[in-house]
Amino acid sequence: MRPLPILKAVFAALVVIFLLGPLVAVLPLSLTDSVFLNYPIPGYSTRWFRELVTADSWRLSIVNSLLIGSGTTVLATLLGTLAALGLRGRRATLLVSTLRTVFLLPMVVPAVVLGVGMQLMFARYGLTNTYLGVIIAHTVVAVPFVLVNVSSALQGVDIRLEQAAASLGAAPATVLFAVTLPIALPGIISGALFAFATSLDEVVLTLFVAGPNQRTLARQMFATIRENISPAIVSAAAVFILGTIVLSLAMLAIRRQMA
Amino acid sequence: MRPDLSLRLKAALLLAPLLAFMLSFFVVPLVTMMKSAVSDPVATEALPRTARALSGWDRTGAPPASAQAAFADDIRALKNDEQFGDLVRRLNSAQSGFRSLLGKTRRALDGNGATDLASVDARWGETSYWVTIAEAVASPWTDKNLLAAVDLERNASGGIAAMPEGASANRLIMIRTFVTSALVTLACILIGLPYAMVAASVEGWRRQVLLGAVLLPLWTSLLVRTAAWYVVLQDNGLINATLKGLGLTAGPVPLMFNRLGVVIAMTHVLLPFMVLPIFSVLIAIPRNLMPAAASLGAHPLRAFFHVLLPLSMRGVVSGALLVFMAALGYYITPALIGGANDQMISSVIAYYATGAANWGMAGALGLVLLAMTILLYAIYMRLTVEEQRA
Numbered sequence: 001m002r003p004l005p006i007l008k009a010v011f012a013a014l015v016v017i018f019l020l021g022p023l024v025a026v027l028p029l030s031l032t033d034s035v036f037l038n039y040p041i042p043g044y045s046t047r048w049f050r051e052l053v054t055a056d057s058w059r060l061s062i063v064n065s066l067l068i069g070s071g072t073t074v075l076a077t078l079l080g081t082l083a084a085l086g087l088r089g090r091r092a093t094l095l096v097s098t099l100r101t102v103f104l105l106p107m108v109v110p111a112v113v114l115g116v117g118m119q120l121m122f123a124r125y126g127l128t129n130t131y132l133g134v135i136i137a138h139t140v141v142a143v144p145f146v147l148v149n150v151s152s153a154l155q156g157v158d159i160r161l162e163q164a165a166a167s168l169g170a171a172p173a174t175v176l177f178a179v180t181l182p183i184a185l186p187g188i189i190s191g192a193l194f195a196f197a198t199s200l201d202e203v204v205l206t207l208f209v210a211g212p213n214q215r216t217l218a219r220q221m222f223a224t225i226r227e228n229i230s231p232a233i234v235s236a237a238a239v240f241i242l243g244t245i246v247l248s249l250a251m252l253a254i255r256r257q258m259a
Numbered sequence: 260m261r262p263d264l265s266l267r268l269k270a271a272l273l274l275a276p277l278l279a280f281m282l283s284f285f286v287v288p289l290v291t292m293m294k295s296a297v298s299d300p301v302a303t304e305a306l307p308r309t310a311r312a313l314s315g316w317d318r319t320g321a322p323p324a325s326a327q328a329a330f331a332d333d334i335r336a337l338k339n340d341e342q343f344g345d346l347v348r349r350l351n352s353a354q355s356g357f358r359s360l361l362g363k364t365r366r367a368l369d370g371n372g373a374t375d376l377a378s379v380d381a382r383w384g385e386t387s388y389w390v391t392i393a394e395a396v397a398s399p400w401t402d403k404n405l406l407a408a409v410d411l412e413r414n415a416s417g418g419i420a421a422m423p424e425g426a427s428a429n430r431l432i433m434i435r436t437f438v439t440s441a442l443v444t445l446a447c448i449l450i451g452l453p454y455a456m457v458a459a460s461v462e463g464w465r466r467q468v469l470l471g472a473v474l475l476p477l478w479t480s481l482l483v484r485t486a487a488w489y490v491v492l493q494d495n496g497l498i499n500a501t502l503k504g505l506g507l508t509a510g511p512v513p514l515m516f517n518r519l520g521v522v523i524a525m526t527h528v529l530l531p532f533m534v535l536p537i538f539s540v541l542i543a544i545p546r547n548l549m550p551a552a553a554s555l556g557a558h559p560l561r562a563f564f565h566v567l568l569p570l571s572m573r574g575v576v577s578g579a580l581l582v583f584m585a586a587l588g589y590y591i592t593p594a595l596i597g598g599a600n601d602q603m604i605s606s607v608i609a610y611y612a613t614g615a616a617n618w619g620m621a622g623a624l625g626l627v628l629l630a631m632t633i634l635l636y637a638i639y640m641r642l643t644v645e646e647q648r649a
Contacts, residue, residue, distance in 0.1 A: 012457045015450055016472040018527065022487035023479060025497055029490060037490050039500055079277040086273030101640075103277065106285055108636045110588025112605040113625040116612045117288030120295055120622075140285050143277065201480045204590055208612070221482045225489055225595050234490065237483040244478050 080146025115208035129211030153187020296622030302395035451533030540574030
């Protein structure tokens, strides 16, 4: 073998280890029975997973994350899908491209900047320290993902199918619900999954907008790493990683269905 | 014409909910933040009569006689303690001494109808206190915070001057933010460019594995990745344990709570944003270009530097812009992995907002960060749009 391919393989392997190593390396620590996050692991137990469901702070934060994540998913998917339908097939006029840019801008604006603005504004309308406020904040950053996913799914809908349905006498609403949306459904579902994942992982806006009662799992993990690191954090991370794998598989299955 | 009109109406109706939502909860908060950076309404709202009385004053000699009475009226008219407290804080931050002076004056004025302020406290005879009040009530807008964000201030004559050495560290923090972001971008290029080239040069399962290794962290929670690095980098973490086990080091090598740890963790988080644009540019390059260069007699290295590298530059530039832009606004990773000397501009904004309740400074620094990010995003959009046209 020539030296170049070996060099290539070694380099690629090193980068893969850099990318995946830390994630793989921490997983076994979620099963430690010690209070320290060190190797070697003295003994195995599920005490830190039990802590996640029994300790009030963790349990509340998991429930909050599910509540806020569901609210965000519903709101972002609804708003994003409607807007994607509205933007569909529009020529790229100045107005249309400005709208698209504004809708995608939350992906770009630094979260701390948006957080400061939201805290100031939400305080005026009594939205700080409320579930609604946190759901609204998360929806702002989750909507772009829905818009991108649904837009690209709608691009794949053959307009002739809709024309055929309309020519056979289907009302516009019937065409939408019986033809367009079912074909675009995989895109809508993957947009919704992205919205849920975004909400689940959001920390910075939550720091600014949420009160102690709306503490989410990500916020609780942030506080735990910052204040008193415990193996519960790795158990939470393990739950997250397993959830990610399940979500990715779901998304892959949907993509395959789409193709 | 008519069906076109109804189509437009339908599109507008479909877009309206998201547009209204984004205007209310994305645009308005950003505008609120920007306004808080330049607004200074406390004194003008609390002292309207004083503002009128002092409006024609040249701020050098004694203030006009009517100013004292107007000020006394304003102080008596203040309805709640909260407004008085805001006023005290505002004036005291401009000139210390106002806290005791205003407290004493208010108590004296509450008792009787006298308006001779000089008899309440001799300091009311000094011009400097009146100058401070005149400046505070002159306008509900201020450039103080924006200037302070880049370590500048107004001197006595109203000109813009540098703050005294050591008074403010904002410029230092901005430089640190730029340096850290540049280091992360550089690390991402050094790792990402060759990695994308390797990934583009192989096929089948090898390519799937290499791309999967990039995508999986991208889909993993940022908190999880940061926690993972925390565990790996800590003093008795995996890396230090391995180094010690191999007998390479006696004590732990400090990998965390310093710049090195921040750069490592941020590179890990942002690497996908470098690899993916480069990869998508590389797979679009015709596969026979390199053999063509070789057949014309180019040494592989020469072919690499003259053919492959220039062609992949577009991807590198997009990736570098994305990584640098994202790195500028990073908060979580420096906050958790970095030490006190590694905090970037976002941490300072968060401190001003949540720790010090200084919305003016939080807004001003936020405005600076927002402007830099939008500028980079505009350049990025320009490049990608040109690419699509080409």
